[in-house]
Amino acid sequence: MATLEWDIIPGSDDARAREVAEKVRAMVDMMPGVEDMLLDMADAIGHGFAALELEWGMVDGWHIPQALTFRPQSWFQCLWTDRNRLRLRDGSAEGAELWPCGWLVHTHKSKSGWLPRAGLFRTVAWAYLIRAYALNANIAYTQIHGLPLRLGKYPPGSTAEDKSALLHALRCLGQDAAGIIPAGMEVIFQTPTTTTQDIPGQLVTRCEQGMSKAILGGTLTTQADGKTSTNALGTIHNEVRRDLLTADAMQLAATLTSQLLAPLCLLNLGITDRKLLPYWRFDTQEAGDLALYADALPKLAPYMKISRQFVHERLKLPVALDEGDVFRAEGQDEDGNDDRPGRQNATARLTVPAGDDAAEDDEGDDGAGQDALDSMCDSADAALAEAAGALLGPLFAEVAAGLPPEELEKRLADLYPAMDAAQLTDILTRLLFVAQLEGRSHEDPH
Numbered sequence: 001m002a003t004l005e006w007d008i009i010p011g012s013d014d015a016r017a018r019e020v021a022e023k024v025r026a027m028v029d030m031m032p033g034v035e036d037m038l039l040d041m042a043d044a045i046g047h048g049f050a051a052l053e054l055e056w057g058m059v060d061g062w063h064i065p066q067a068l069t070f071r072p073q074s075w076f077q078c079l080w081t082d083r084n085r086l087r088l089r090d091g092s093a094e095g096a097e098l099w100p101c102g103w104l105v106h107t108h109k110s111k112s113g114w115l116p117r118a119g120l121f122r123t124v125a126w127a128y129l130i131r132a133y134a135l136n137a138n139i140a141y142t143q144i145h146g147l148p149l150r151l152g153k154y155p156p157g158s159t160a161e162d163k164s165a166l167l168h169a170l171r172c173l174g175q176d177a178a179g180i181i182p183a184g185m186e187v188i189f190q191t192p193t194t195t196t197q198d199i200p201g202q203l204v205t206r207c208e209q210g211m212s213k214a215i216l217g218g219t220l221t222t223q224a225d226g227k228t229s230t231n232a233l234g235t236i237h238n239e240v241r242r243d244l245l246t247a248d249a250m251q252l253a254a255t256l257t258s259q260l261l262a263p264l265c266l267l268n269l270g271i272t273d274r275k276l277l278p279y280w281r282f283d284t285q286e287a288g289d290l291a292l293y294a295d296a297l298p299k300l301a302p303y304m305k306i307s308r309q310f311v312h313e314r315l316k317l318p319v320a321l322d323e324g325d326v327f328r329a330e331g332q333d334e335d336g337n338d339d340r341p342g343r344q345n346a347t348a349r350l351t352v353p354a355g356d357d358a359a360e361d362d363e364g365d366d367g368a369g370q371d372a373l374d375s376m377c378d379s380a381d382a383a384l385a386e387a388a389g390a391l392l393g394p395l396f397a398e399v400a401a402g403l404p405p406e407e408l409e410k411r412l413a414d415l416y417p418a419m420d421a422a423q424l425t426d427i428l429t430r431l432l433f434v435a436q437l438e439g440r441s442h443e444d445p446h
Helices: 015-030 034-041 120-144 160-175 199-216 231-269 290-300 308-315 344-351 357-379 381-400 405-418 422-441
Strands: 005-009 049-059 062-071 076-078 086-088 103-107 149-153 186-190 279-283
Touching: 005 015, 015 062, 015 231, 034 049, 034 062, 034 103, 034 231, 062 231, 103 231, 120 199, 149 160, 160 186, 199 231, 231 279, 290 308, 381 405, 381 422
Parallel strands: none
Antiparallel strands: 005 279, 049 062, 049 103, 076 086, 149 186
16 A cells, blocks of 8 residues: 555646645644555555554644654544444543544445444454464474384372373473383384375465455465466466556545545635545556557557547556657658658558658658569569479479378478579569669768
């Protein structure tokens, strides 16, 4: 949550609303520890709520919170008549009411229900408890795994002290590999069977996977078992995690808007009109595929009215502050045209709609030269077909004679010297020579 970018958005398109949003953003920037505030508020995801006590002060004539102190959940209680209302514990049955503008209380609903039941920790409590017991059993199992079973025999009539000494000796044998026993007693070592199953370890893994599903929506973003942990499944699980992150950010933004931005507007600007109140927004959208958009937008631009703001927001590319801040490729002029040799026509085709007479005039002689090359290639089709026939003649003769494909594959090396490539080589050499001359005649001397 702390890694998400955020912004203060105007409540409407009104100029007054934009002015209020700018002032409130300046106020928020004066607050200390905004990142710590977001981290403390995210504690509500597990507990159901998180409370931060606000300590106000004056900064440049504005009322600004100087400290946001996280208070533990044990300080609070719910009303018996309304389980969704928090009160401070003061020893009374009802508790003390929270001061207006004195607290920033974020209630987070990981599931529906009363506030004490809305926390995510309540969902994973059983899995955590079972995991703790299983982990303890697994540690005990690890300590004695591989050790032989130790049995002690005591003779009839042994006293309680003799039995205790024998038991102590057996335990010392498992830890220190040394011990003493009274005379007349016997220690027997039995090797356990090698076919064992790690039940506690499997139970720990199962509980951890259950908690990962409840918290992150999947297991493959944090765990990999080497069997089902493919990149495709990991991508799907990560999409679920992004959905949960977006939902958490929306709830957090709603609390910040109503309990932080609204008091700032009320105390400093005297604004209570909802149309002028700005709101907090987290940027949870991932950047689009730059290569995909670079290929699709020039093709769609002649037919669709695409907003530049949409493109900047979708690709997460900031808008240039002025002309001096505009990024340009090497060889590109201030108007966005590419001055590099051979790139002028490509730039024109991307920026000028199809059918524009100006674009056709700008192509000039380069278009005529390309047309000449295209017509030359068209006229060479017959010659290329004849040359290909001369080259593949021996192969076609074997096929016509009914030679099976398996035998034909074996005879390719014997047929290669009989293939005449001289005619095809001559045609291709001439075409490449003419194309090189055409390119040099239109080369930019600069």
